[in-house]
Amino acid sequence: MQITLEGKNALVCGSTDGIGKATAIVLAEMGANITLLSRNEEKLQKTLKELDTSIQGQKHQYIVADFFQSEQVTEAIKEHLTQQTTPFHILINNTGGPPLGPLIEKSSIEIIKYMSLHLTTFHILAQSLIPGMNESGYGRIVNISSNAAKQPLLNMGISNTIRGAISGWAKTLANELGPNITVNNILPGPTDTKELRNIIAGKAEQSGRSIEEVYGVLHSKVPLGRLGSPREIANVVAFIASPLASFVNGTNIVVDGGKTGSL
Numbered sequence: 001m002q003i004t005l006e007g008k009n010a011l012v013c014g015s016t017d018g019i020g021k022a023t024a025i026v027l028a029e030m031g032a033n034i035t036l037l038s039r040n041e042e043k044l045q046k047t048l049k050e051l052d053t054s055i056q057g058q059k060h061q062y063i064v065a066d067f068f069q070s071e072q073v074t075e076a077i078k079e080h081l082t083q084q085t086t087p088f089h090i091l092i093n094n095t096g097g098p099p100l101g102p103l104i105e106k107s108s109i110e111i112i113k114y115m116s117l118h119l120t121t122f123h124i125l126a127q128s129l130i131p132g133m134n135e136s137g138y139g140r141i142v143n144i145s146s147n148a149a150k151q152p153l154l155n156m157g158i159s160n161t162i163r164g165a166i167s168g169w170a171k172t173l174a175n176e177l178g179p180n181i182t183v184n185n186i187l188p189g190p191t192d193t194k195e196l197r198n199i200i201a202g203k204a205e206q207s208g209r210s211i212e213e214v215y216g217v218l219h220s221k222v223p224l225g226r227l228g229s230p231r232e233i234a235n236v237v238a239f240i241a242s243p244l245a246s247f248v249n250g251t252n253i254v255v256d257g258g259k260t261g262s263l
């Protein structure tokens, strides 16, 4: 079984680090033309150079935009689409995670801010790209969410809240967008990225334990006994973005080494 994305254009967001970057790399290796999107131009230029171009002379580019600024994202994608002659077939909605802490301690302003970072921006990008997907007869919208969508996590109040909203939003779009467009969520468990390393360092500092001890506790909660790598998440994203996943639609796919306790 061979998976190819030759001739497909993919917009991969939050793609200069972690899961997003690994996804851009894997999709490029499968032959897709990648458009990266995140905030830091220097990191975007560096990531661009890491993308494979050997299959069919894939063409890669980037958009600089901040998901906290939804107007900026709207303008940036609008401008990009007026210049691009072929449509996007694949949208990977992804950005940085929300801050830790109990929900009850979070202000309504903070909740709205992070709801907007994920949900509003995912919606703007989906709305912008769907006409092109319909025109081309091929659409894959893949949202990077969290295993918190299945089983709320301790001390992750905002994350638990927004992941639930993403599930409802994505399922609704999946119901509305057939027959050529699928919409699915990938729910990573603990994955070795900058975001998780920061969380672990914070937990170690708060609890007075060493970083190794905090890692040890986390590993013990995963039946496979370790963290996932960004590439292990990206491989599943790539399958869902490919023609082989043509009947997978409107679902939450947990990629967590077995950590999530629910069925």
Ligand SMILES: NC(=O)c1ccc[n+]([C@@H]2O[C@H](COP(=O)([O-])OP(=O)(O)OC[C@H]3O[C@@H](n4cnc5c(N)ncnc54)[C@H](OP(=O)(O)O)[C@@H]3O)[C@@H](O)[C@H]2O)c1
Residues within 6 Å of the ligand: 013, 014, 015, 016, 017, 018, 019, 020, 021, 037, 038, 039, 040, 043, 065, 066, 067, 068, 094, 095, 096, 097, 098, 117, 144, 145, 146, 147, 187, 188, 189, 190, 191, 192, 193, 194, 195, 196
């Ligand atoms: N790692 C895990 O264990 C884990 C587990 C479950 C769920 N998740 C979720 O998976 C998603 C990705 O996590 P990750 O661990 O890969 O994160 P990461 O390593 O911190 O990477 C985040 C990426 O998003 C970009 N980004 C952050 N804020 C942005 C903004 N305002 N506008 C545009 N781009 C932005 C960053 O680039 P710039 O800063 O350069 O813009 C970077 O490329 C998050 O929603 C996270 O909560 C992660």
